[in-house]
Amino acid sequence: DVKVTQSSRYLVKRTGEKVFLECVQDMDHENMFWYRQDPGLGLRLIYFSYDVKMKEKGDIPEGYSVSREKKERFSLILESASTNQTSMYLCASSLLTSGSYEQYFGPGTRLTVT
Amino acid sequence: AQTVTQSQPEMSVQEAETVTLSCTYDTSENNYYLFWYKQPPSRQMILVIRQEAYKQQNATENRFSVNFQKAAKSFSLKISDSQLGDTAMYFCAFDFNRYQGAQKLVFGQGTRLTINP
Numbered sequence: 001d002v003k004v005t006q007s008s009r010y011l012v013k014r015t016g017e018k019v020f021l022e023c024v025q026d027m028d029h030e031n032m033f034w035y036r037q038d039p040g041l042g043l044r045l046i047y048f049s050y051d052v053k054m055k056e057k058g059d060i061p062e063g064y065s066v067s068r069e070k071k072e073r074f075s076l077i078l079e080s081a082s083t084n085q086t087s088m089y090l091c092a093s094s095l096l097t098s099g100s101y102e103q104y105f106g107p108g109t110r111l112t113v114t
Numbered sequence: 115a116q117t118v119t120q121s122q123p124e125m126s127v128q129e130a131e132t133v134t135l136s137c138t139y140d141t142s143e144n145n146y147y148l149f150w151y152k153q154p155p156s157r158q159m160i161l162v163i164r165q166e167a168y169k170q171q172n173a174t175e176n177r178f179s180v181n182f183q184k185a186a187k188s189f190s191l192k193i194s195d196s197q198l199g200d201t202a203m204y205f206c207a208f209d210f211n212r213y214q215g216a217q218k219l220v221f222g223q224g225t226r227l228t229i230n231p
Binding site for chain 1: 118120123147151157158159160161164205207216217218219221222223224
């Protein structure tokens, strides 16, 4: 059974703190993604990675960075958390393929920045 | 910019009824992939159904089917014989662009569907 796990379901941080969100997949997928989900806006891509140590910006990368040191793990970093980063964060992974594919999602981390 | 629009923020139907969720998109691309994802309350997002734009036949997965109108840029999801377990947020998504084989999905705003007993 495929599995994507995220380190926390709920997280509360203070403005200015450095925040780490961890994601691990056990499917040997090449691609990994970080999205944020906000009501009325759907999911928006923050960053993605197509290989170890490789990363690319998505649609809303400002205020975020990522790290992928191992194939199974993809971390999202908020260098200095702000209240407008309060959101649900979803991690996903997928195979490297030129054809049709599926992204597998983690359960999400609901982050509140106060 | 490529956009995806789900014009129904919320829908509610009775169990066993048929319901159709709408999705429209804007693109100048000719070949792409289309998806419907389901996010049940407090549970992980899962793929419901996928469609390849170059295939004329509409995709079907058990009670779920799509009505893909390429010229109209419309991609609706029909759920037949709806069940309580179909209660969820539904997202329409498109693979518009790829970088090094990684898919950059664009999602719609979502439709919250409630199935009432």
